[in-house]
Amino acid sequence: MTMPTIVKVEIEGFTWDVKGLTHGRAYHYDPDSTLTRRAAGIRIYADNGAVGEYASWGTDPTAVAGMAERYLGENPLDRERFYQGIKASPVVAMYDIALWDLAGKMTGLPIHALIGTYRTKVPAYASTIDGAVKGPLSTPESYADFAEQCREMGYRGFKIHPFAWRDVRTHIDAVLALGRRVGGTMDLMLDSYCLYETFADALKVGRACDEAGFYWYEDPYSDGGITPFSHARLREMIRTPLLQGEKVSTVEQRMDLILQKATDFVRGDLRLHGLTGTLKLAHAAESVGMDIEPHSSGPEQLHFMAAVKNANYYEVVWVHPNVPDFAPPIYKNVNLTRLDCIDEGGMIAVPDGPGLGVEYDWDYISKHSTGKIECSA
Numbered sequence: 253m254t255m256p257t258i259v260k261v262e263i264e265g266f267t268w269d270v271k272g273l274t275h276g277r278a279y280h281y282d283p284d285s286t287l288t289r290r291a292a293g294i295r296i297y298a299d300n301g302a303v304g305e306y307a308s309w310g311t312d313p314t315a316v317a318g319m320a321e322r323y324l325g326e327n328p329l330d331r332e333r334f335y336q337g338i339k340a341s342p343v344v345a346m347y348d349i350a351l352w353d354l355a356g357k358m359t360g361l362p363i364h365a366l367i368g369t370y371r372t373k374v375p376a377y378a379s380t381i382d383g384a385v386k387g388p389l390s391t392p393e394s395y396a397d398f399a400e401q402c403r404e405m406g407y408r409g410f411k412i413h414p415f416a417w418r419d420v421r422t423h424i425d426a427v428l429a430l431g432r433r434v435g436g437t438m439d440l441m442l443d444s445y446c447l448y449e450t451f452a453d454a455l456k457v458g459r460a461c462d463e464a465g466f467y468w469y470e471d472p473y474s475d476g477g478i479t480p481f482s483h484a485r486l487r488e489m490i491r492t493p494l495l496q497g498e499k500v501s502t503v504e505q506r507m508d509l510i511l512q513k514a515t516d517f518v519r520g521d522l523r524l525h526g527l528t529g530t531l532k533l534a535h536a537a538e539s540v541g542m543d544i545e546p547h548s549s550g551p552e553q554l555h556f557m558a559a560v561k562n563a564n565y566y567e568v569v570w571v572h573p574n575v576p577d578f579a580p581p582i583y584k585n586v587n588l589t590r591l592d593c594i595d596e597g598g599m600i601a602v603p604d605g606p607g608l609g610v611e612y613d614w615d616y617i618s619k620h621s622t623g624k625i626e627c628s629a
């Protein structure tokens with residue numbers, strides 16, 4: 253059988269404006285501000301006519317173009333070989349996901365069917381923009397108000413990132429306010445993003461999570477999950493499950509966090525290890541009875557979840573009552589990133605067309621282009 257060959261790679265950088273957003277310690281709501289964000293789209297062409305497509309925010313188009321030589325003239329189905337060369341890289345992950353899309357287009361199958369389908373709908377959680385200094389989500393009670401709004405929409409999971417407040421006491425107040433208002437009816441998560449500076453602060457907030465019955469406590473403090481010992485110790489002192497992994501770079505290090513009893517859930521990063529690497533972590537975690545939770549929103553996360561059993565929630569990331577569009581409007585046929593992307597049961601359907609199943613809006617991307625780079629064999 254003649255194998256296909258990659259003949260051309262096109263990369264297009266683009267920007268979009270998010271009204272009401274500013275960047276401080278992390279993303280914050282500010283009604284007077286507009287933040288211009290950057291992304292890149294990739295199209296990989298094979299000599300059999302199949303085209304793999306993908307777009308992702310936060311990736312530098314020049315760096316993506318700089319990697320094209322590695323793929324040109326090669327078989328687009330050699331995803332495992334490409335992964336084994338460079339295991340943890342946002343640029344390589346972008347190629348990996350686009351190559352899975354290409355394989356789906358070649359066969360006419362959605363990616364989850366290529367891997368082996370487990371389900372075609374998954375539960376989603378609302379993952380909020382960080383606590384702001386004004387407007388909604390600027391007080392502990394306003395987080396509880398938004399959680400109630402999300403619950404009415406159908407959400408069964410709600411996560412806070414209360415970064416804007418430097419005082420740990422305020423974080424504890426937000427955790428307890430959520431527990432009082434929606435505890436027992438929603439799965440509540442806290443992502444401190446490693447911003448608590450001491451183990452003692454992490455422990456204090458963890459005990460509040462226990463009191464409020466939180467579902468997970470993510471990246472508790474500035475150790476960053478790098479010392480498994482400290483998180484194993486934290487796990488002995490609190491009851492709330494920890495979610496770790498986002499801050500260590502490789503699949504192997506994340507598995508070590510599990511094996512050293514430093515976490516209860518492991519983070520899966522499709523945009524760092526691709527679908528190829530994240531599936532390895534999912535299967536390794538499953539073999540020791542652990543769950544993996546995919547990071548961020550997009551079609552790749554949905555196909556991943558559709559093909560594994562041991563993942564609980566799709567993250568609808570960076571939502572806020574007054575910021576409807578954190579992500580760029582790049583899919584013509586589906587809504588995967590807005591707060592209203594779920595059904596009344598809190599579920600989101602996995603796109604069912606070939607490959608990723610999304611139709612990218614290349615007209616929108618070229619209207620907002622920062623430059624297109626073409627690389628040919």
Ligand SMILES: [Mg+2]
Binds near residue numbers: 470498
């Ligand atoms: Mg996180």
